[in-house]
Amino acid sequence: MNQIDTTQLPVHSAHFRALLSATPRGARLARLLAVEWMRTREELPYGVTEAGAQLVAELAANAATHGRVAGRSFRLVLLVREDALRIEVTDTRADALPRRMPPSPCADSGRGLLLVEALADRWGVGLDAAPQKTVWAELDLPQP
Template identity: 50%
Template sequence: MTSKPPLPVRPIPTAQPFFPWHHFTMRCGSTPRGARLARRLAGERLDTWGIPYGSDTHDVLTLIVAELSTNAVRHGRVPGRDFRLRLSAESATLRVEVTDSRGESIPALTEPSDDLDGGRGLLLVAALTDRWGCYPCVDGLGKTVWAALDVGLSQALIH
């Protein structure tokens, strides 16, 4: 009687998950409705990539998309121009980028006033992500605000 060889077992990484390279880009109208649409479609895309609804990673990334999209609508709006949302996942890093049409309004972390309802979005982004920043568009017309999240093994599915 011959014995069957063992089936090959795929090794599980111990430190970081591996995301095959994913990329998603869309343009949205610079309106509150466009910001909501960006958040909803980003949530669907993340779920498709294996970051399920209700997971901490999914909730953090959709919050980041919502904050950056809302900022693009409130502070980066130029009438008649859209903003662009870009999501990417590579290796163990997930990145959100929002590009608007107003390059002169550079975001900065400031202490919010107790009298105001807003002004805390970038503080949330800075607290929830590993890195964030801003750079001007190549054509000089606008800026991109980005945030990156390094995802640990316990926070994502392994593909």
């Protein structure tokens, strides 16, 4: 399911979309594909690309961990707008809305949304056609 021919990626497109398996492998592939696509975008400076890669990693990992439904995939969408890079990850667990929880000092996980909040200029959650939800984050682009 995760076999995507990167030679066919829309290099000059202002958006990217991929459907990936809701597994750790799918989450890793989401980050790799996003990084490859962002590197081809001249309007995305290095700092935005790096922050975007981290945001994709966190949102995709959350979709594969907390939004997982057996046999269902998650969707990654990247949009370059005039003033921002928008990252959207849609999964099929609208009943499992993300919520920031205070991390335990000894816990190995639980800091993802804190990181999203720190990196993104804006982020939120939207409910789509049942049973989907989309978690999105935006990074402002420097204006000339």
